[in-house]
Amino acid sequence: MALIAIFTPLIAALFARLLYRLIPDRLGQFFLSASLGASAVLSSLIFWDVAIGNAPYSVHLFNWMKIGGTSLDWSFRFDALSSVMMVVTSGSAFLISIYALGYMRSDPSASRFQGFLLLFVFGMLLLVSADNLAQFLFGWIGVGIFTWLLIGFWYEKPSAASAAYKTIVIFALADVILLLGVSSVYTLFGSLEYDSIFALLPARAEDAIILAGVEFNAVTVLCVLLFIGAMAKSAQIGLHVWLEGAMEAPIPAVALIASATTFTASLFLVIRLSPLYDLSETALTFLAIVGAATALFGATMASWQTDIKKILAYATCSQAGFVFMGFGLSAYQAGIFHLFTQAFFQSLLFLAAGSVIYALSGERNIRNMGGLWRHIHLSYALMVVAALALMGIWPFSGYWSKSVILDLAWGSNTLLGTIVYGIGIIFSFLTAFYMARLIFVVFHGKSRADERVMAHIRRPLTIMTAPMAVLVAGALFAGILGQHFFVGSEMAAFWGEVIPSLDTHEAMESAADPSRMIVLAPQIVSGFAIIAAFLFYYAAPSLPGKIVRKAPLLARLFEKQFYIDALYQKALAAPVFELGRFLWDKGEIGIVNGLAGRGIASNLYYLATKLSVLQNMNAYRYAFVMIASVILCLSWLALKVN
């Protein structure tokens, strides 16, 4: 049954591709969506058995390859972690695909879209259920490839095509680091299976490796390598440059990328290997630093952007950064809990934004919106709920997962913890600010849209609102319902041995109790942020423009996204191209062809024509020369030996 849940999307997609001529297009799309539903139902059953019933198991298929003494199998592992991820992935993919049935209805290649979606989900399911790192890598790179396919879905648009290419370039480079990380795991533990890695952990914890003459702790090195490899997929700072381009994908695909697949894949990697990460303080600190930088960077960018999709994109990368920051404090349970809750409100945000774009016939710039709440009440309500959940306002589901991390940061009583808490507060402020800004600018105030657009304003179809209704229920209740299992009293039993239990258990317990000042602080800060956004974008809409004019330098920095992308272009891409061109002009055409080819060859050729041996350049003569030389050599050899 477990395998059916994983392979249904793949088989359905192949089936639909093969029979696309025989079945009506629309029926095919429903079939594809339904197969995701089947996968979601089966995943939930697995979740019930494995996580609630506490009976993890694994399924071995057959041998993949033998490496040295160890053998790598195709095998699947079903435990609390993988079953939660399976439910999240297939569940939200199912809802998103239903939404896409409506959203993509007028697109002639809607069934191709559904097919890509299914393959994407298959890659992700393979990734989360893998029993060893090789199979994980299989799913991982598969997810990267399908992200590429989905971003380039509207391949006729040059911007989409090049954005997709940029994405795969970043992914490919990051995968080098990941592959080296996996190789170092293999070198250190002699195996790639999770169980054997974890079994050997205590013995290898103190091993050292020497890199460039300096001795490092081996576990630290491989944790850092794996994390850098993972950074690209969750658009952590430095490797985030694909993110904006990714918004070329249709919005259901973006929703899936952000909420349940590409972004979560990299968070999942750290959680899956949490026993490993937990051994290395250095690696965890590194995670916290990168996470904090991304959280602030993403939040700043989200406050600056005017494209509704890009705002949400940066929000997603900022949220992922926040979770990594939590991992830095070993808050793995809180991290997966946040993954679980954000799957609801993150996809809801994108889908609701999609319905706004749908209403305005493709308009994405929030400056051309405004006052929309009168026209699309339902999208407005959904957006507000999702935004409140993202801000982490009590009692929406985001609150439960976020406050655990912040609480833990304060409770850990370390310098790192305090810093994380401080950054978390700033992060909360910024999050609340940009979400409130989005709501005010898009839905309130005067309408700034084109008259023609406003005349054709469309309400979302029922088939689009239905999945959003399910998601809104999740955004409202997933946190409060799940907290006991994920981070609360049932935590130890629920996770079993999958995630290391921490001494900080009490801090997590107390997170459920919102009476303390520490827990209230983010709420208060968020409240201030909402008020600030209200002032800036509702009460006095001219204010932001004035402030920007006061600080042109800062504005320019934001406009250029801190020049990171430009730096890569100027400092990396351009010189590499220059070098390539130089080698081609001078090396290939000049030296290699000139000396060995055109030089010698043309001189000899000249000589030969003079001697009129090879006058008509025909190949028969070469053949003759070759055979003659062989025979000559052979006879010489024969004579010599005698």
Added chain:
Amino acid sequence: MESSTSWPLLFVVIFLPLLGAVFVALVRGDEEILAHNVRNVAILSCLCTFLIALLIWAQFDAGKANFQMVENYKWLPGFSVSFKLGIDGFSLFFVVLTTFLVFLCILWRWSDVKNSPKKYTIILLTLETMVVGSFLSIDLISFYVFFEGMLIPLFFLIGMFGDNQRSFLAYKFFIYSLFSSSLLMLAIILIYREAGTTDLELVLSHSFSVEMQFRLWGLLFTAFAVRTPIWPLHGWLPELNVSMPLTGSVMMSGVIIKTGGYGFLRFLLPIAPTANQELAPIAVGLAVVTIFYASLVALVQSDARRRIAYVSILQMGIVTAAIFAMDVEAMEGAVILMLAHGVACGALFFCISVFDRRVFFGETREFNGLAKTMPRLAIFFVIFILAFVGIPGTSGFVGQFLVVLGTFKSHTGIALATSIGFALGTILLLFVFLQMFMGKAEDPRSGAAKVRDIGLKEGLILLPLAALVLWIGIFPSSFLTPMHASIEKLGIEYLMATSVPFDAPVREEGAGR
């Protein structure tokens, strides 16, 4: 004749295509009947050859590390030179791959060759004999004859069917080949003088003196480096790939350049282990230079064929680095990688030759937005690109994974270089896809809007290649197991040979004279 099987399978698999070529040469008749008959004869002989190759695979004993199915024919009895054939884990899959690719080439109706299907078929079949022969010969002289003999049909192919640059290219190719073959000849003469035989089994059991090993290493490495090709001896390949008829490019990238890597594994490492211990860093260094040089040059190529050719050179750099890392896993990875590259690169050239059949083929940058008009070709193209660059689930990944994992422990630098090489390959080749298949087919000159998608027949040729790519990727054991024993034997013998102190070479006095 001493043969372990009742049928001389190896002899048959080598010379059946040549027999087919003879029959093709005898076919007469007016143009239409001629073409029809030539085609039938060619298909029949290639199919039989391929089936025999499969039979050899079926009879192959994966447990044995030594040569199997050995067939020994007296040739020059006075000089202990014989025509000796044998197969082991190294050569098995190259033979299967060669016969498979030639079969597909013959099926792929050579429409890129405007005149004379007869000559073309004869050339292709002769080429098959030569390539298979060089993989199966276990006597140095007969190996040399086949190894250099495959240049003859190649000259014809370029000279008769190449584009307007062909005479110059044929000449250039000739220079490179002459260089490599004279070095190889010299090496064989040296081996014969010291070991007194050209029988490979006897040569391999002979321990060469250290000075001799250094000499042989230099000669053999350079000779095979031209074929592989390794920087700076690669100049002949890209231009040739561009101007050859595309089925020729399929053969060239698919199998012919693999004889270089095969030569390293079969001759260089077992014959000169002690020298290799000292000189391997040179080989690895050149291989790493090849990886980066080829990727940089590939970056500025606008023509897909030339770009693919440079990425092939890049991959051969990876293969060479993996071979000279002297690690059993990495060597298995290198062999799988050569096979994977043969399938994927051959398949990519098949895909590109589709354009040759549809429209006049200019540079590929004249095409774009083909995904719209040719969706089926786009799917195949993506699959083969992904296989080429080692995406999991395809053949390339197995090779990549084994190479990187195998070299990481002892040669982290090689692991780093090879894994970067794979990433660069991905970046370089997906750009081809971006260029040709994505975007809008705007330019009316390109004719992309009118190009017909691949039909059933073409699909049926690409489908087995795609299936093979996935098969190697998902069940690599069926390929790794048969080659394992031979590679492990090479690794162990190498270790034994090199564990002897450097200044006390083992030398059996007078063994050769």
